[in-house]
Amino acid sequence: MKIFHSKQIPEIDAYTIKNEPVASIDLMERASLKLCEWLIERYHQEQSFKIFVGPGNNGGDGLALARLLSEANFQVEVYLVKITRHLSADCQMNLDRLKIQNSSSISEISSLVDLPIFSKGTIVIDALFGSGLSRPLDDLVKDIVKTINDADVEVISIDIPSGLFGEDNSSNDLNNCVHADYTLSFEFPKLSFLFPENAECVGIWETLPIGLHPAVIEEMESPYQLIDENYIRSLLKTRLRFSHKGTYGHGLLISGSYGKMGAAILASKACLRSGIGLLSTHIPRLGYDILQTAVPESMVSIDRSDIIFTEYPNLENFDAIGIGPGIDIKCNSIRALEELLEECDKPLVLDADALNIIGANQEMKKYLPKGTILTPHIKEFERLFGECKGPFDRNEKQRNFSKKQSVVMVLKGAFTAITDENGRCYFNPTGNPGMATAGSGDVLTGIILSLLAQGYSSLHAALVGVFIHGLAGDLAADEYGEDALIASDIISFLPQAWKRIKS
Numbered sequence: 001m002k003i004f005h006s007k008q009i010p011e012i013d014a015y016t017i018k019n020e021p022v023a024s025i026d027l028m029e030r031a032s033l034k035l036c037e038w039l040i041e042r043y044h045q046e047q048s049f050k051i052f053v054g055p056g057n058n059g060g061d062g063l064a065l066a067r068l069l070s071e072a073n074f075q076v077e078v079y080l081v082k083i084t085r086h087l088s089a090d091c092q093m094n095l096d097r098l099k100i101q102n103s104s105s106i107s108e109i110s111s112l113v114d115l116p117i118f119s120k121g122t123i124v125i126d127a128l129f130g131s132g133l134s135r136p137l138d139d140l141v142k143d144i145v146k147t148i149n150d151a152d153v154e155v156i157s158i159d160i161p162s163g164l165f166g167e168d169n170s171s172n173d174l175n176n177c178v179h180a181d182y183t184l185s186f187e188f189p190k191l192s193f194l195f196p197e198n199a200e201c202v203g204i205w206e207t208l209p210i211g212l213h214p215a216v217i218e219e220m221e222s223p224y225q226l227i228d229e230n231y232i233r234s235l236l237k238t239r240l241r242f243s244h245k246g247t248y249g250h251g252l253l254i255s256g257s258y259g260k261m262g263a264a265i266l267a268s269k270a271c272l273r274s275g276i277g278l279l280s281t282h283i284p285r286l287g288y289d290i291l292q293t294a295v296p297e298s299m300v301s302i303d304r305s306d307i308i309f310t311e312y313p314n315l316e317n318f319d320a321i322g323i324g325p326g327i328d329i330k331c332n333s334i335r336a337l338e339e340l341l342e343e344c345d346k347p348l349v350l351d352a353d354a355l356n357i358i359g360a361n362q363e364m365k366k367y368l369p370k371g372t373i374l375t376p377h378i379k380e381f382e383r384l385f386g387e388c389k390g391p392f393d394r395n396e397k398q399r400n401f402s403k404k405q406s407v408v409m410v411l412k413g414a415f416t417a418i419t420d421e422n423g424r425c426y427f428n429p430t431g432n433p434g435m436a437t438a439g440s441g442d443v444l445t446g447i448i449l450s451l452l453a454q455g456y457s458s459l460h461a462a463l464v465g466v467f468i469h470g471l472a473g474d475l476a477a478d479e480y481g482e483d484a485l486i487a488s489d490i491i492s493f494l495p496q497a498w499k500r501i502k503s
């Protein structure tokens with residue numbers, strides 16, 4: 001699903017209005033019907049709603065919703081926030097329609113004393129501002145928002161929490177934005193919903209289809225998209241009847257050090273559980289017995305050092321290389337990584353300490369071979385690129401670096417962001433907070449290495465790897481819950497995840 005900039009939304013609306021064709025007021029009615037259906041499905045009729053309405057079309061949605069909920073016999077109170085005398089045409093029309101219906105109370109709020117008492121159990125619908133917000137909220141609205149946020153009520157935002165911008169919120173104070181429990185967005189999520197920093201405002205978000213014209217959605221360009229299961233399925237290779245282990249590649253995983261052999265085990269197992277033909281795991285000498293016992297399917301390549309990574313085997317024998325989980329950041333490892341980056345012409349995935357080494361030795365960035373996959377979490381990302389002004393700035397830096405260096409970057413977290421050499425950004429929907437646990441990233445590196453060795457392009461290996469990793473984590477969380485989830489559980493559920501996505 002493409003994610004559009006707030007500035008593109010009016011163009012998509014206008015195209016739909018002209019070419020479907022549908023009157024703008026009827027498009028608003030359609031959107032409000034979807035909202036109403038969503039609410040009716042979840043709430044009993046004794047539920048009362050307080051709807052806060054602003055001057056634009058977001059307010060218009062709120063007013064149309066008030067009428068529809070009243071028709072469905074819900075108790076509705078509308079609070080029209082008077083910041084301007086002028087309402088948008090569709091907002092005004094819905095205000096008139098609501099007055100004619102005459103079944104819900106309509107109050108005007110021109111100062112805080114006009115605000116109602118919020119009794120427990122009330123549901124607040126936030127229809128103050130939507131995607132047309134062009135500057136941070138003025139004082140009166142800010143105070144109203146603060147009162148709503150402080151009240152012990154459930155808050156549902158229409159389209160976007162009021163005060164939040166769809167993209168960049170770096171100059172916005174999130175305390176002045178509505179903190180919604182649910183955000184119901186029309187057709188597409190906003191980019192800002194996918195950034196962890198905004199989660200306290202957005203709450204749980206859902207998209208409601210409102211029938212925007214498919215031709216304009218298809219044609220309009222956007223660098224952002226949210227991937228889904230069908231898209232991932234379309235990228236998968238099939239295993240051939242007459243294939244042998246050589247068909248699926250030989251991977252080299254450089255991983256582990258004294259006290260961190262678990263990383264090598266997790267990454268190796270995940271790699272083998274994701275379809276690779278052959279795997280060699282390069283480890284320091286002390287890890288030999290550990291790895292041979294824990295992962296008998298992997299061959300072992302032994303470093304001259306007992307405890308760290310200082311050298312690597314002949315790269316010609318391998319189809320893809322993964323490096324980083326648990327290698328530590330000692331001086332000899334830095335040198336060995338430097339050499340490897342300069343020499344390597346094989347598909348490569350870099351994680352964890354390999355990224356930390358580059359973060360501490362910035363000149364190494366320029367040696368990254370084209371097509372390399374880097375998989376930082378936010379902290380590792382900041383070690384690579386310095387502090388960011390906020391998540392939008394971070395995403396811009398990620399896209400720009402991918403483009404400039406022709407690399408694929410995987411910024412891990414909720415809605416992991418994957419950027420490619422064209423500056424496109426793909427957000428992944430699978431995964432859960434249970435996966436924020438030691439070793440989870442090592443598992444991802446193993447999966448991605450496996451896909452690279454099987455001949456997937458860097459972008460596809462990253463997309464499929466991230467999706468399947470999250471899916472296995474979701475299946476594991478269904479079985480064990482999020483709190484008890486450990487990285488080995490993600491590996492245990494890889495078979496189910498692969499079966500599901502290949503079916």
Ligand SMILES: NC(=O)C1=CN([C@@H]2O[C@H](COP(=O)(O)OP(=O)(O)OC[C@H]3O[C@@H](n4cnc5c(N)ncnc54)[C@H](O)[C@@H]3O)[C@@H](O)[C@H]2O)[C@@H](O)CC1
Nearest residue numbers: 028031056057058129130131132133134135136137159186
């Ligand atoms: N395709 C869609 O997504 C549809 C969107 N609709 C609704 O339309 C909304 C967008 O409507 P609008 O463009 O009218 O935008 P808003 O309802 O967000 O209102 C913007 C209005 O407020 C003014 N304004 C902006 N920032 C302000 C601030 N900080 N303080 C005071 N005034 C401010 C603007 O000049 C504009 O007049 C969406 O969020 C959605 O709720 C629906 O009605 C139907 C279809």
Ligand SMILES: [K+]
Nearest residue numbers: 126129160162
């Ligand atoms: K809103």
